[in-house]
Amino acid sequence: MLLDVRDLHVEFRTRDGIAKAVNGVTYSVDAGETLAVLGESGSGKSVTAQAVMGILDMPPGRITGGEVLFQGRDLLKLKEEERRKVRGAEMAMIFQDALSALNPVLTVGDQLGEMFVVHRGMSKKDARARAVELMDRVRIPGAKERVRQYPHQFSGGMRQRIMIAMALALEPALIIADEPTTALDVTVQAQVMELLAELRRELNMGLILITHDLGVVADVADRIAVMYAGRIVESSPVHDIYKAPAHPYTRGLLDSIPRLDQKGQELYAIKGLPPSLLNIPPGCAFHPRCPMARDVCRTDVPPLYEVSEERGSACHFWRECLHG
Amino acid sequence: MAEPILEVRGLVKHYPLTTGVLFKKQVGSVKAVDGVDFTLHRGETLGIVGESGCGKSTVARMLVNLEKPTAGVIRYKGEDITQLTGKALKAVRRNIQMVFQDPYTSLNPRMTVGDIIGEPYEIHPEVAPKGDRGRRVQELLEVVGLNPEYINRYPHQFSGGQRQRIGIARGLALRPEIIVADEPVSALDVSVQAQVINLMERLQNEFDLSYIFIAHDLSIVRHISDRVGVMYLGRIMEIGTDEEIYDHPTHPYTQALLSAVPVPDPEAREHRERIILAGDVPSPTNIPSGCRFRTRCFKARERCALEVPALAVPAEFRLTTGPAAHDSACLFAEEKQVVPPEETR
Secondary structure: OOEEEEEEEEEEEEOOEEEEEEEEEEEEEOOOOEEEEEOOOOOOHHHHHHHHHOOOOOOOEEEEEEEEEEOOEEHHHOOHHHHHHHEOOOEEEEOOOHHHHOOOOOOHHHHHHHHHHHHHOOOHHHHHHHHHHHHHHOOOOOHHHHOOOOHHHOOHHHHHHHHHHHHHOOOOOEEEEEOOOOOOOHHHHHHHHHHHHHHHHHHOOEEEEEEOOHHHHHHHOOEEEEEEOOEEEEEEEHHHHHHOOOOHHHHHHHHHOOOOOOOOOOOOOOOOOOOOOOOOOOOOOOHHHOOOOOHHHHHOOOOOEEEEOOEEEOOOOHHHHHHO | OOOEEEEEEEEEEEEEEEEOOOOOEEEEEEEEEEEEEEEEEOOOEEEEEOOOOOOHHHHHHHHOOOOOOOEEEEEEOOEEOOOOOHHHHHHHHHHEEEEOOOOOOOOOOOOOHHHHHHHHHHHOOOOOOHHHHHHHHHHHHHHOOOOHHHHHOOHHHOOHHHHHHHHHHHHHOOOOOEEEEEOOOOOOOHHHHHHHHHHHHHHHHHHOOEEEEEEOOHHHHHHHOOEEEEEEOOEEEEEEEHHHHHHOOOOHHHHHHHHHOOOOOHHHHOOOOOOOOOOOOOOOOOOOOOOOOHHHOOOOOHHHHHOOOOOEOOHHHOOOOOOOOOEEOOOOOOOOOOOOOOOOO
């Protein structure tokens, strides 16, 4: 197992109280595998990733429990210095908004080359040559000339390619991509996702894809973990979940998206709103919005029940959901 | 089909690019909208899709008179509204209202919800007499599914979906006939999107509204629209009923766009043909000659650089009556099914 996150808890101290962003998340990724973490805003999907990467702002954030085992080592126990060597070299992250993730006053060549200078102790000249290679690899036309340009001189899709190049620079074993194509247009999104999938295959990396888009998940993921209010409510191989979801939240999400191949009737809408993290409902956090909720859901937190060897659902009534 | 309520012909918006501080000199122009034609019929929803920078929002802003067109006409019930001023303009504006994309920036944070929704009545007092406004606003809140007691709350006390409902209530306040909605759900979470779309469909039936629905999400547009226009670099490339556009597209850009949309069905990924376009959209300051899509088109030939294809039923389909016979601005239009047929779920 490449990455094994176990029972991770993260909270944030805010003026209004303690926001419980992540409440016992467990997931794992193998080498060469793509895990999609799906959730709406505030579900804790990005915070989990930041805790894994070690880029969580602390304070106000605080990891209050759990383990992040990466190639067998618990990253949460490492000193910051050791952690820094892992970050970038062994695991790397691609952010949603490439324009704000890149430094506007440095050329892209300098930013790409920096990886080699800092982690590999290369000379500036060698690092520049490697930067050009990387830009070629992510198929930026005219890499040799464009290596001297600044981020604002690139289009959105090209900037996202530079982010990918930066993440790939040191050939990490794991890449975490946080909504990598959300800011891009569909035709460009298709280009970037294809590139990412291809490079992942080539380098046999593990990929965690954080997204809210069920379409993107269906396109590229092997497995999926659905998050709600800081917990994983369903985890499954990707094929099974679209055919028969085992959690009413997943079912609601699937039913509420309009489809390209169908002229729809009225859309199914999950009633109400996601809960405030300052005040997560007792029992199952989804119960106030759930069409299947019963008394037990208001009092008992459902564990992740085993649906099959590869599937889990945090619903007391997963059997009903699966077959109904 | 019902009678046309809004006709747009040859709509153009160019923004001048100038240099010099004291003596300004025009050095070019951003051709945001470069000749757009369409017709909206009473009670129908016309969806406009396109990627960022294609001019769809500029079209929306011209329809509600937030921008003056450089050329072209917008006829509302037969009358060109681009030349109107004063009272006549005010009267027309009452009937064409807008719902904005970002529910976080389109509501004034210092105004209560009651003031926001009631503000249109300040400008058009003939719609609601002063003493009656509070009651009207509460009615509107109820119509969009919010608690009428929230009238004295501020926007920050609401979630994104609720704010968009407030924006819709404001759009409805003057009882308009046309609502121009510019990406009304793209800032919302999936589970909330469906609520807002259902609301918009319900309101359309209830108040006999005509919608111009602008979005980049092709699935949502198909869901809500009766007809769909596909824009690229300031022009409509293809326009037709939802079935014509989605199931029988004849323009290569529409085909590429549709094939790029991720479909929430993992079974589809093996047997789906992807048309991946090369490169990025050209700059609207420097539009390619001939067909503006040719630089990214997988079918481009020499003729495409010389001839501007008109938006009309392509010659090869002119004598047929099938769904492929709809307006498509391509010299080499060809029907191609790119969305896999409905699978049984």
